[in-house]
Amino acid sequence: MAVIPTRRRRALTLLAAGAAVTGLGLTGCTVGGASGADTGSDTAVLSVAASAAITTWDPVRSFSTEALYLGNVYEPLLWKNAEGASEDFTPGIAESWEVDADGLTWTFHIREGVTFHDGEAVDADAVVASIEAAKEYAGASFIWAPLESIEATDETTVVMHLAYSAPMDLVAASTYGAWIVSPKALEAAADDETYFEAGIDAGTGPYTVSSYTPGEKVVLEAYDEYWNEDAAPGYDIVDIAITPDAVTAQQMLTSGEVDLATNLPLENIDTIAEELGSEVRTANSPFNFLAYFNTTRPPLDDPKVRQALSYAVPYEDIIEVGGAGYGAQSHGPVPKGIFPYSEDVPQYQQDLDKAAALLAEAGHADGLELTLSYASENSAEARFVPLIKDAFAKIGVELDVRAELFNQQWETAKADPATAQDIFVVYYWPTYSDAGADNLYSLFHSSDEPFFNLSYWKNAEYDALVDEAGTLTGSDRAAAQAMYEQAMDLLVDQAPGIFLYDAQAVSVIPEDLEVADFNENYPFTTFFAPIRPAS
Numbered sequence: 001m002a003v004i005p006t007r008r009r010r011a012l013t014l015l016a017a018g019a020a021v022t023g024l025g026l027t028g029c030t031v032g033g034a035s036g037a038d039t040g041s042d043t044a045v046l047s048v049a050a051s052a053a054i055t056t057w058d059p060v061r062s063f064s065t066e067a068l069y070l071g072n073v074y075e076p077l078l079w080k081n082a083e084g085a086s087e088d089f090t091p092g093i094a095e096s097w098e099v100d101a102d103g104l105t106w107t108f109h110i111r112e113g114v115t116f117h118d119g120e121a122v123d124a125d126a127v128v129a130s131i132e133a134a135k136e137y138a139g140a141s142f143i144w145a146p147l148e149s150i151e152a153t154d155e156t157t158v159v160m161h162l163a164y165s166a167p168m169d170l171v172a173a174s175t176y177g178a179w180i181v182s183p184k185a186l187e188a189a190a191d192d193e194t195y196f197e198a199g200i201d202a203g204t205g206p207y208t209v210s211s212y213t214p215g216e217k218v219v220l221e222a223y224d225e226y227w228n229e230d231a232a233p234g235y236d237i238v239d240i241a242i243t244p245d246a247v248t249a250q251q252m253l254t255s256g257e258v259d260l261a262t263n264l265p266l267e268n269i270d271t272i273a274e275e276l277g278s279e280v281r282t283a284n285s286p287f288n289f290l291a292y293f294n295t296t297r298p299p300l301d302d303p304k305v306r307q308a309l310s311y312a313v314p315y316e317d318i319i320e321v322g323g324a325g326y327g328a329q330s331h332g333p334v335p336k337g338i339f340p341y342s343e344d345v346p347q348y349q350q351d352l353d354k355a356a357a358l359l360a361e362a363g364h365a366d367g368l369e370l371t372l373s374y375a376s377e378n379s380a381e382a383r384f385v386p387l388i389k390d391a392f393a394k395i396g397v398e399l400d401v402r403a404e405l406f407n408q409q410w411e412t413a414k415a416d417p418a419t420a421q422d423i424f425v426v427y428y429w430p431t432y433s434d435a436g437a438d439n440l441y442s443l444f445h446s447s448d449e450p451f452f453n454l455s456y457w458k459n460a461e462y463d464a465l466v467d468e469a470g471t472l473t474g475s476d477r478a479a480a481q482a483m484y485e486q487a488m489d490l491l492v493d494q495a496p497g498i499f500l501y502d503a504q505a506v507s508v509i510p511e512d513l514e515v516a517d518f519n520e521n522y523p524f525t526t527f528f529a530p531i532r533p534a535s
Contacts, residue, residue: 046235046531049243049252051263052524054214057196058189059179059203060130063139067175068262069218069240071525073117074179074203077108077127077172080433080521083284083337089169093122093180093204094158103165103475108172110156114227116182117201117208124152129183131160140177140431146474165474167434170339174432175522180204206233206529216242220528234514234532259513262526266324266506273508281507283518284337286429288330289322289380289500290443291372291388292455294424296417299368306495308358310348314391319501322384326506330499332488333428333443334435337520339477340469340484341435346492347499356395367396373413374425375406381425384500399423414449417456423498424454433521436473436484440466444496457496462487 052068059074077094081087094108114122128150135144146166151159160168172178185202189195196202199212204227207220220238241258243249249261250268254275264272273280293300293309300306319327328336331345359365372388374381382403389399402421404412413420430438442451445466446458469483492499505518516530 043237044235045237045239046260046528047258048238048240048526048528049249049258049261049263050218050240050526051242051244051246051249053242053244054212054218057199057201057209057212058193059181059196059201060133060138060177060186060189062179063176065524067522067524068526069209069220070179070203071175071205071522072207072220072238072528073201073205073209074181075205076174076178076180078169080170080173080519082517082519082521089173092173093127094172097169099168099474101475103472104162106160106162106168108158108160110158111227112156114204115225116185116204117223118182118184120182120184122180122204123155124158125155126183127158127180128152129186130180131158131178133181133186134177138177140174143171143174143177143432146171162474165471166437167473167477170432170434170473173521175525176431178432206231207238210237218242231529233529235528238528260526260531264508266326269324269326269506269508276508276510278508278510281509281517282326283505283507284335284520285503285505285518286335286338286433286435286520286523287427287503288333288335288429289318289384289425289427289503290330290333291498291500292424292426292443292453293496293498294417294420294422295455295457295496299362299364300370300422302362303494304358304362305364305368307348308355308362308395309392309397310495310498311351311355311358312391312395312397313348313498313500314350314387315348315500316350317387318384321387322380323501323503326504327501328504330502332491332499333439333497334484334488335429335439335502335520338430338433338435339473340440340481342481342485342488344485345488348492348495350391352391352394359395359397364396367398369398369400370422371400371402372423372425373402373404373409373421375409375427376403377406378427380503381427385425410454413454414451417450420454426454428452429523434473436466436480437470440484440487441470444491455496457494459490459494459496462490462494465490 052065054066055064056062059070075092078092079090081090093111095111097108099106110124110127131150135147146162146164148163149161153159182202199209201209206226208223210219210221212218218240222233222236246263246265250264252258253261293306295301315329329347331343334341374385389401392399413424444453446463447453450456465483465487469480472480509515512534514532514534
């Protein structure tokens, strides 16, 4: 069968940098003093310190942290709601949609009365043009792999024909490669790939790009003709200072220089909240930490050894030290809140006696010597890896720890499993909200050449389960869920990796502002429109 490929080239710049991208990968939206809430004029301004860099303003090619801004300027066909919402999706540019029983034909009904920021009306042809562009050259073009053809059957109807069943509702709600863009801008960008880079926008969202100073500032302005009156922006202007350093952002926030900061030192969250008299709010995030075992050679080719080491890990201490307590032990490699997460997937708990006994049963009562690599840029990994080393030492396993730049770590691991590390620590998240097609497939499905499966594990039963589940997600999600859970049970039992913890999003919310809850499906976007002064 065909499975959506997830060979995400952005990993070179984001996987290791995750800690820096969003405040150790854990910060959602953090708000402080209301210095920008009222300028003394009729214009309401929200001042923001944001860490998100802009690698491109092109909404099709975008595959990085500029999603913070683009998610306020562009809209997809539909939005995926956070775990616990009454509905799985909220309509966006599509006001309704349906799928045939076989999951091969998806029909989207396009909302009337929506305009792009350039004044052009949104219609079915515009949607088709956006998706065809995304399939052709988007940074995340692979998410459209199931799409065989797309057509506008009338001015408000778009029909997708798939080569194989796939969850196009999740694909169409992606934070990458799914924005609906003005056809005029797409034509201009086809003639000039740098067309968008001055900060030109061509979306339908609640804000437009008013100005952009590279590396310094982004100013967003409320779009007067925004179609969704119920979700109209609470602030006329969002004035964003690009602030990559979390400590600087903290100083700007606590001094009242800005009203909101998207990136704060996680270890200082409680102090900041106390100083500002604010609430600390936590939520799911799609980020998690795991560690691969090199299953191609002794001693880690033996599942009993891998199980022993899994029992030796101090999971709770790792969460406390690596995530400042803001996290939860993983149930396999799928983060909480993302399909097909399940709390029924078993976990290992630290049990040093059991770990030592299993090692002895496997013939290693005298201990082992292993190597572990982690990304030196990732501050959370730097904090918790010594805990793994110390715990392993208690059962006679000597760990040689190697901190490497992620690109070097990754290239070494892919080059030759026979000479690669024994254990590879990784920070991961799915490209869109299907961690079956992404995490379960990318991280542990067998492949001819290693890419993200850096355990090099090959298990025919697991592959068959994941492959079959992938064909069901678009037509029978409950059946796919059940099959994915079987695959995750097998993962835990065979232990090709250690499933460490799911990171949490952490927000500091003051009494004088209303801020929407963090949505784990859009981890790089702070949605500004719902923010408003508290009533």
